[in-house]
Amino acid sequence: MKIKGKVIKYGDNVDTDAIIPARYLNTFNPKELAEHCFEGIDPSFREKVKPGDIIVAGHNFGSGSSREHAPLAIKAAGISCVLAKTFARIFYRNSINIGLSILECSQAAEDIKDRDEVEIDFSAGIIKNLSNNRLYQIETFPAFIQGIIRKGGLINYIKEAFNKEENRREK
Amino acid sequence: MGMTMSQKILAVHAEVDEVKAGQLIQTDINLVLGNDITSPIAIKEFSRIGLEHVFSRDKIAIVLDHFTPNKDIKAAQQCQMIREFVKEKGIINFFDVGEMGIEHVLLPEKGLIAPGELIIGADSHTCTYGALGAFATGVGSTDMAAAMATGKCWFKVPSALKFVLKGRPPHFVCGKDIILHIIGLIGVNGARYKSMEFSGEGLKYLSMDSRFTIANMAVEAGGKNGIFPVDDKTRDYLKTCLSEKFTIYEPDDDSSYEKVYEINLSSLRPTISLPHSPQNTVTVDEIGHTPIDQVVIGSCTNGRLEDLRTAAQILKGNKVAKNVRLIIIPGTQKIYLQALEENLIKTFIQAGAAVSTPTCGPCLGGHMGVLAKGERAVATTNRNFRGRMGHPESEVYLSNPAVAAASAITGIITDPEKIKKRPKLPF
Secondary structure (H helix, E strand, O other), X not given: OEEEXXXXXXXXXXXXXXXXXXXXXXXXXXXXXXXXXXXXOOOOHHHHOOOOOEEEEOOOEOEOOOOOHHHHHHHHOOOOEEEEOOEOHHHHHHHHHHOOOEEEOHHHHHHOOOOOEEEEEOOOOEEEEOOOOEEEEOOXXXXXXXXXXXXXOHHHHHHHHHHHHHHHHHO | OEOOHHHHXXXXXXXXXXXXXXXXXXXXXXXXXEEOOOHHHHHHHHHHHOOOOOXXXXXXXXXXXXXXXXXXXXXXXXXXXXXXXXXXXOOOEEEOOOOOOOHHHHHHHOOOOOOOOEEEEOOHHHHHHHHHOOEEEEOOHHHHHHHHHHOEEEEEOOOEEEEEEEOOOOOOOOHHHHHHHHHHHHOOOOOOOOEEEEEOHHHHHOOHHXXXXXXXXXXXXXXXXXXXXXXXXXXXXXXXOOOOOOOOOOOOOOEOOOEEEEEEHHHOOXXXXXXXXXXXXXXXXXXXXXXXXEEEEOHHHHOOHHHHHHHHHHHOOOOOOOOOEEEEOOOOHHHHHHHHHOOHHHHHHHHOOEEOOOOOHHHHOOOOOOEOOOOEEEEOOOOOOOOOOEOOOOEEEEOOHHHHHHHHHHOEOOOHHHOOOOOOOOO
């Protein structure tokens, strides 16, 4: 799988209140949440974001609350991947669980600039900055997590496990 | 190489003899928790699995505490959806308005947490229960859904940081100051993915309420969990709420820690986090002239009885400054009642405070004290991110309850030592 998009860049410790302020958590409709994505720290986000855009950020992206509304809002806003130096752990789990692509790559996250155009080849494990042709190697996920990603999220993964168990019993 | 306390609990629940940092494991869980913000997504995801029943009717806890009593129609509908699910699935540990409390204050009080247990919750402050020697950590709604279906959760085994607490904390220094000091020391990224294990002779000076506060804010340092050893204070506390037997786990003598920090409690001062990050810490002596508009005393961090007693001690005989709003929120109904019986609520109201039924409300800018543009609050809560309590251009200063109460009286951030009791008049 390959994706290509323009970069929207943020710094370190982007927290979940910055991604989606709690006052909007009276709904879990992804489209409604996307309307307020990054409202507090970047009011221009909604205007500039185009489907397929890539967020590049520093350390501890998604720190703070456990709200799954944060990756849901980012995904529904059309972001194809979040590339950061590091992620806060609950945000990391949530993204994998709901099928938002995330990548940790310190060097790429350091070098890539706001509005650069970037291509990510997940199969080859390569990030390419099309603005200057620099290449970066993606660190691969552990096999178990890759399994969840392949199935399109944790619920599909569990559903399949239950189905397998049921089939085995029927046999 | 030996295991840390957290690793031992994880190993037992994964039914293996040993785990190592970095290893991916699947474990059984003793309890999965959700609230009115995170449960709706979990319910939707649970329904996608297509199961008729939840894995256990009594190992799921749902607490409607964030936007309750409901702040608007949408919030009310989310709670309605939860009530229907709870009824349909026969979930026993469900706490609605009237018997509800702030989840992390409530669950230990209800006897739902025991040492050595493994608890996950779709709320980042689930790490609070580490104060009782449990492994407890926050997850998301989909993890909650999966756990409601399977009774299991996947984890990456964490490495650990050890905090050796030494000496006796001075007057007006409590758990909040200790954890804010630690976050200031290691940063909001400092314990990312790691356990924070607390130990040392200084523990004997820490009440259970202080320990809950410390474990509660482990996530603010990025920690996966914060955990305390089980001692006499823990046992005494558990006698008041827990009837079942429990297993105590201790770290191996040769367990390895990524780093060991010695914290001298006797040298700490009341500590404050400046906007907009919990790591921006200063002591109350360094803060300078800082006028405020609002004070909030409450939350899963500092809404316990000890916190209310401290606040009352300072507020007694004093008045809240004319231009300041003081909002006090007991953590649970039981604490509220106890505060009534001890006349703390009377003291608060006489001082000019607003007292509310338990809710997370103002901590996350939900309701019951949202800040306007340019306003500044002192709060005993856990996060002071930009816009956390309201307008993106408002500010939150995190403090302990003594500083918060003292600041409400003077209208500027104030050292509680400087508050004098008003002399009684001779008539």
